[in-house]
Amino acid sequence: MSITVDIDNACGDSEVPEPSQMQRWVEAALAGRPGDAELAVRIVDEEESAEFNSHYRGKDGPTNVLSFPADLPEAVNIPLLGDLVICAPVVAREADEQGKSANAHWAHMLVHGTLHLLGYDHIDTAEAEAMEALETDILTSLGFPPPYETHYSAQAGGGDE
Numbered sequence: 001m002s003i004t005v006d007i008d009n010a011c012g013d014s015e016v017p018e019p020s021q022m023q024r025w026v027e028a029a030l031a032g033r034p035g036d037a038e039l040a041v042r043i044v045d046e047e048e049s050a051e052f053n054s055h056y057r058g059k060d061g062p063t064n065v066l067s068f069p070a071d072l073p074e075a076v077n078i079p080l081l082g083d084l085v086i087c088a089p090v091v092a093r094e095a096d097e098q099g100k101s102a103n104a105h106w107a108h109m110l111v112h113g114t115l116h117l118l119g120y121d122h123i124d125t126a127e128a129e130a131m132e133a134l135e136t137d138i139l140t141s142l143g144f145p146p147p148y149e150t151h152y153s154a155q156a157g158g159g160d161e
Contacts, residue, residue, distance in 0.1 A: 002079075003027050004038040011045040013088040017106045025107045028138050029114035036079035039117060041086060041110070049087035064090045065109045067116035084113040100147075104139070108147045111138050 005023045009016055022041060030037055044052070049062035056066065069082040086109050095105035112135055122128035136146045 001034070002036045003030055004036075006038070006040040007043070008040065009043045009088075010048065011043055011088055013043065013045075015092060015102065016043055016088055017103055021103070022106070022110055025110040025142065026114050028142055029111045030118075031138075033118070037081050038079050039081040039114065040083045041113075042083065043086050043088050046087060046089050049085065049090065052085050062087045062090050064094060065113040067113045069117050069119070081114070081117040084110070084117070086110075086113070100145075104144045104147070107139060107142060107144055108135065111135055 003023070003026060005019070005026050007019045007022055026039065026041075046062040049066075050060070052066055053059050053061065053063045056068075057063075064087060066085040067082065068085070070080040072078065072080060086106075091105055091109055092102060094100075095102045098105070100108075112131075115131060115134060120127070120131045120134065122131050132148055136148065139145075139147050
């Protein structure tokens with residue numbers, strides 16, 4: 001299986017994890033999935049994140065991660081999963097507010113967004129609990145602490161997390 005992660009640090013933030021780390025975190029989210037996979041990660045500032053969030057979700061302000069699953073016709077047989085847009089300043093701020101290491105929160109955003117590309121969601125409580133449990137399993141297998149202190153449905157905050 002070949003996994004390709006194209007990373008574009010559009011905001012030029014120097015505190016962004018190394019591409020090899022991001023690749024590893026995406027690979028962990030895709031472990032056990034058959035076939036090749038391709039996805040793009042665009043790292044943005046708050047202004048660009050807010051523009052995407054407003055345009056695609058109808059919500060004001062920047063958010064941590066946005067997921068755009070590929071919507072390809074069945075006849076198109078390429079391994080494209082979709083795109084992630086991650087706001088570096090929001091991720092840094094949330095890590096600080098939540099008392100997490102920056103890498104732990106970045107890993108969480110990459111895993112969370114990748115799971116969205118695979119069709120996982122957190123719209124209802126059962127889906128949220130299943131997704132949260134999977135995220136926790138993946139992140140702890142990578143050596144990070146569990147990402148959630150409480151059930152997903154009880155978390156406050158904006159964004160896709």
